[in-house]
Amino acid sequence: xxxSMLKIEGLTKRFGGLTAVDNLSLDFPEGKLHxxxxxxxxxxxxxxxxxxxxxxxxxxxxxxxxxxISGLKPHQISRLGVKRTMQIKSVFNQLTVAENLSITRQSxxxxxxxxxxxxxxxxxxxxxxxxxxxxxxxxxxxxxxxxLSYGDVAMLEIGMAVISEPQLLLxxxxxxxxxxxxxxxxxxxxxxxxxxxxIIIIEHDMEVVFGIADDITVLAQGALLVSGSPKEIAxxxxxxxxxxxxPEDEDYVDEAAHA
Amino acid sequence: xxxRALAERGLLAVFVVFLLTVPWSVPLLLNPFWVxxxxxILIWSLFAAxxxxxxxYVGLLSFGQALFFGFGMYGVGIGIxxxxxxxxxxFGLGIVAAMAMAFVSGILAVRLxxxxxxxxxxxxxxxxxxxxxxAKSVTGGDDGINFALPPTFSFGTVQYSxxxxxxxxxxxxxAVAICFLLMHxxxxxxxxxxxxxxxxxxxxxxxxxxxVYVIRLIAFVMAGFxxxxxxxxxxxxxxxxxxxxxxxxxxxxxxxxxxxGGAGTLFGPVVGASLFIVIREVVSTHWEHHSLIVGVMAILxxxxxxxxxxxxxxxxxxxxxxxxxxxxxxxxxxxx
Ligand SMILES: Nc1ncnc2c1ncn2[C@@H]1O[C@H](COP(=O)(O)OP(=O)(O)OP(=O)(O)O)[C@@H](O)[C@H]1O
Ligand SMILES: [Mg+2]
Numbered sequence: 021x022x023x024s025m026l027k028i029e030g031l032t033k034r035f036g037g038l039t040a041v042d043n044l045s046l047d048f049p050e051g052k053l054h055x056x057x058x059x060x061x062x063x064x065x066x067x068x069x070x071x072x073x074x075x076x077x078x079x080x081x082x083x084x085x086x087x088x089i090s091g092l093k094p095h096q097i098s099r100l101g102v103k104r105t106m107q108i109k110s111v112f113n114q115l116t117v118a119e120n121l122s123i124t125r126q127s128x129x130x131x132x133x134x135x136x137x138x139x140x141x142x143x144x145x146x147x148x149x150x151x152x153x154x155x156x157x158x159x160x161x162x163x164x165x166x167x168l169s170y171g172d173v174a175m176l177e178i179g180m181a182v183i184s185e186p187q188l189l190l191x192x193x194x195x196x197x198x199x200x201x202x203x204x205x206x207x208x209x210x211x212x213x214x215x216x217x218x219i220i221i222i223e224h225d226m227e228v229v230f231g232i233a234d235d236i237t238v239l240a241q242g243a244l245l246v247s248g249s250p251k252e253i254a255x256x257x258x259x260x261x262x263x264x265x266x267p268e269d270e271d272y273v274d275e276a277a278h279a
Numbered sequence: 280x281x282x283r284a285l286a287e288r289g290l291l292a293v294f295v296v297f298l299l300t301v302p303w304s305v306p307l308l309l310n311p312f313w314v315x316x317x318x319x320i321l322i323w324s325l326f327a328a329x330x331x332x333x334x335x336y337v338g339l340l341s342f343g344q345a346l347f348f349g350f351g352m353y354g355v356g357i358g359i360x361x362x363x364x365x366x367x368x369x370f371g372l373g374i375v376a377a378m379a380m381a382f383v384s385g386i387l388a389v390r391l392x393x394x395x396x397x398x399x400x401x402x403x404x405x406x407x408x409x410x411x412x413x414a415k416s417v418t419g420g421d422d423g424i425n426f427a428l429p430p431t432f433s434f435g436t437v438q439y440s441x442x443x444x445x446x447x448x449x450x451x452x453x454a455v456a457i458c459f460l461l462m463h464x465x466x467x468x469x470x471x472x473x474x475x476x477x478x479x480x481x482x483x484x485x486x487x488x489x490x491v492y493v494i495r496l497i498a499f500v501m502a503g504f505x506x507x508x509x510x511x512x513x514x515x516x517x518x519x520x521x522x523x524x525x526x527x528x529x530x531x532x533x534x535x536x537x538x539x540g541g542a543g544t545l546f547g548p549v550v551g552a553s554l555f556i557v558i559r560e561v562v563s564t565h566w567e568h569h570s571l572i573v574g575v576m577a578i579l580x581x582x583x584x585x586x587x588x589x590x591x592x593x594x595x596x597x598x599x600x601x602x603x604x605x606x607x608x609x610x611x612x613x614x615x
Contacts, residue, residue: 112479
């Protein structure tokens with residue numbers, strides 16, 4: 021697959037005097053696993069909020085495939101197949117894991133039947149079971165989402181993002197707060213998903229980023245610092261200085277540089 | 280089926296049998312006056328259900344439901360008194376008027392969230408309350424509209440009307456039961472699940488593809504329907520329509536009944552409305568400050584049982600037998 025899946029042109033977002041996203045232009049080609057990295061406050065989450073319609077940009081354009089999605093409402097963008105997870109995990113806390121998933125699935129339908137029992141929808145039930153299995157959460161199906169561990173909430177949120185067969189998945193620090201075992205499971209899941217759909221992932225864990233990304237975009241102060249393959253990024257002096265200076269990240273970066 | 284579901288079915292069956300035999304059992308056990316109190320409780324339960332649909336299922340705290348109750352009342356009163364309508368068209372006019380008003384005010388109100396929403400519902404209520412009080416020629420002003428009751432059904436010379444106390448009771452019971460059945464279907468449907476999604480997390484709801492605005496508006500109109508039916512029934516029941524039922528404090532009572540009974544449960548409003556009206560009827564004959572008891576009870580329930588009486592009962596039933604030591608639960612247990 022070639023061509024661009026998501027194209028951003030001259031996107032700007034200001035919060036008062038602060039320019040969180042600064043005349044940013046990016047092009048994410050089809051069928052790849054893209055990572056977006058950058059120091060705290062670089063504007064990564066704001067970028068996702070602009071793409072998914074949670075925030076309105078001050079100027080600029082977002083194009084998803086051949087749809088101009090700038091100015092669309094979040095639900096309209098979601099219905100085009102752009103799904104996301106949040107940095108601050110966001111699920112339906114008082115509902116069970118299975119309910120979270122089935123509501124998410126049914127909400128993607130154009131018509132919400134007002135009188136037929138939701139539980140009688142066999143296709144949804146089967147799909148929920150399938151995703152529970154995929155996410156290794158079957159045993160948690162009946163548990164209230166608000167009582168899950170942080171890692172399980174993150175897993176559930178990924179499950180909710182994938183249950184309606186997204187075309188493009190935006191993951192905002194999906195493995196932050198996960199145990200090593202959970203991280204491994206989530207990374208495997210993300211790699212598996214990346215075979216069929218486009219993924220953009222924001223992540224601070226450099227081991228994960230350099231391990232799975234096809235290309236990496238580095239943001240700083242709302243602007244593009246550089247983008248390229250993991251090797252190019254690892255070799256980039258500017259990035260090393262601005263962002264990858266931390267000793268704990270050196271190993272992965274060196275590994276990537278010599279790969 | 281879980282033990283709780285079984286127990287609740289049992290209670291529901293007992294409750295249904297009780298309701299179906301009220302016109303005979305209640306005069307025997309108490310006195311005939313209580314039959315009409317129970318009819319009134321049914322209407323207030325429906326009114327509280329309207330507040331509950333918004334607060335308990337969609338997360339919108341409305342102090343404006345009295346407005347739609349009032350439109351239901353005036354629809355009937357004006358329909359009969361000014362337009363000379365018969366029973367059913369007047370009933371229909373009341374319901375349609377309430378839903379139309381809910382739609383129009385909802386378009387503005389549901390854009391707002393939380394306290395802004397609550398405030399604007401109060402504002403709408405106040406505006407229309409003062410219009411109703413001042414538009415004397417249409418609404419009868421402070422006196423309201425007293426009207427002669429048309430028959431509900433007439434077959435040749437045989438007529439059924441609210442003049443027959445038993446007919447009145449069963450008509451109200453049937454209408455309220457149908458509304459509760461509809462609400463039961465809606466809250467368990469995909470649309471009802473979308474209500475919960477919006478209540479729980481509106482940002483997440485929009486990200487999974489729900490048009491939060493439209494969902495809230497649908498719920499608002501549905502709640503307007505429930506309040507409108509309640510208002511129309513109350514107009515037939517009292518043979519009059521009055522602006523005093525349109526005041527926002529009356530909406531507040533419905534919210535309190537729903538929360539005390541158990542917001543977000545189908546029967547919470549029934550429990551809450553029953554409790555408060557029984558207290559009012561029993562105490563008000565002896566003591567004029569009965570609302571004080573109501574207030575204290577409401578505060579106690581909100582502190583001790585944030586999920587309301589139905590929630591308390593559910594926690595109590597769901598607690599394994601070996602640790603069943605929830606204080607005060609048995610005393611507070613009521614019919615579903
Ligand atoms: N809603 C908002 N109102 C005001 N300022 C905001 C808002 N959202 C973000 N900001 C500011 O915009 C800047 C970019 O924030 P953003 O959350 O996009 O950064 P980030 O790259 O995701 O950082 P992190 O790695 O810490 O998640 C920050 O300075 C932040 O304080
Ligand atoms: Mg962020």
